[in-house]
Amino acid sequence: MAVTEAGCDLTYSKMRGIVAFFTAFIKERKMGLNDFIQKLVSNPHICQHSDVRVFLKIDENQNEETEDGNSPLCMTSPRSSLAEETQVKPSDFDYLKIIGKGSFGKVLLARHKESAKYYAVKVLQKKIILKKKEQKHIMAERSVLLKNLKHPFLVGLHYSFQTTDKLYFVLDYVNGGELFYHLQRERVFLEPRARFYAAEMASALGYLHSLHIVYRDLKPENILLDSQGHIVLTDFGLCKEGLDPNGTTSTFCGTPEYLAPEVLQKQAYDRTVDWWCLGSVLYEMLYGLPPFYSRNTAEMYNNILHKSVVLKPNVSNAGRDLLEGLLQKDRTKRLGARNDFVELKCHAFFSPINWDDLMAKKITPPFVPSVSGPTDLRHFDPEFTHLPVPGSLGNTDCLLVSSSMREAASAFPGFSYVPPAEEGFL
DSSP, X not given: OHHHHHHHHXXXXXXXXXXXXXXXXXXXXXXXXXXXXXXXXXXXXXHTSHHHHHHTTOOTTSOSOOTTSOOSBOOSOSSOSSSOOOSOOGGGEEEEXXXXXXXXXXXXXXXXXXXXXXXXXXXXXXXXXXXXXXXXXXXXXXXXXXXXXXXXXXXXXXXXEEOSSEEEEEEOOXXXXXXXXXXXXXXXXXHHHHHHHHHHHHHHHHHHHHTTOBOOOOOGGGEEEOTTSOEEEOOOTTOBXXXXXXXXXXXXXXXXXXXXXXXXXXXXBOTHHHHHHHHHHHHHHHHSSOTTOOSSHHHHHHHHHHOOOOOOTXXXXXXXXXXXXXXXXXXXXXXXXTTTHHHHHTSGGGXXXXXXXXXXXXXXXXXXXXXXXXXXXXXXXXXXXXXXXXXXXXXXXXXXXXXXXXXXXXXXXXXXXOOOGGGOOO
């Protein structure tokens, strides 16, 4: 018995040794090949030789891809090494300032070199998205952005493209500052100003609902003001598409201060979750803090679930009635549960609003941000604008792609978006 055990152990040791040998051998050969190719592609004269081009699988009329669509190399082609050919690449822009920062990357003020137009370019790191398994949210954001181009209070997507390691959204540039920024400075808004913003938000949410999209993350940080003073809703990463009027979903997501009770309880929820969030933001505009706020998150969650909303008398009766309707804990009784946006439009609080004029931007905004031009960044947080702009952002290409980068390169099929030529994007 002892001999058999020893024999098995010896065989196992031999197998481990063979595997280790071949692993080291392959790694060494791979590194050697990488070094060889790096030297090869760094010499443009050698790259033009027909035999070298065959070896590198570079064709005059296509990108440097293998037959299965995975790209082993990424060199100085004007196109991405990905299968998606686009008309614009990172180097077409001058990246001027960082104006925002998130979990997956940065938002930058950029100027298109040829047209001199200004855009907000959202640059996301693929490897971080993959690590956090957020591919679906990013592709959902792209999909929703494509549907939003026709609404005045939703940020528009002009273009999207990708390189081996980054995703780029080219968006409307809005420089009036976050609603959060202005609310922090002024603490509260007078009721007419709060009504104006709430009406534009409700209009945007109602439009999304008509497309069977639930926004799910309404908060002052996601609401921008343009240079005229109108609101622009941004960041569609948490949107849920394909939700019919009577449909529900159950994904736990959102921002703690604005979470609806049904989301906290991990119950099924529907589009009325957006009306709860609108009620929370309206309450914050009128009273200075979210309705159930506490520094202690557990206490705040308990307040959301069990405490009645406190409505002080410095708000009109119609305003308090609207807040009670929107912040109804039972979603089936919440304002908007039956006829969605129509119920809000008909509420007394919004009686001063002409909705057609609102959509046409014919109502003069109650506040116009002071900005001298597109490069005036006074309404952006200096924490971002003082950061150095990475030089790599305008760099389309790299010399070699590792296996992990190759995985990232192929993880976002169909991401690139080219607007119809007649729209004259750039």
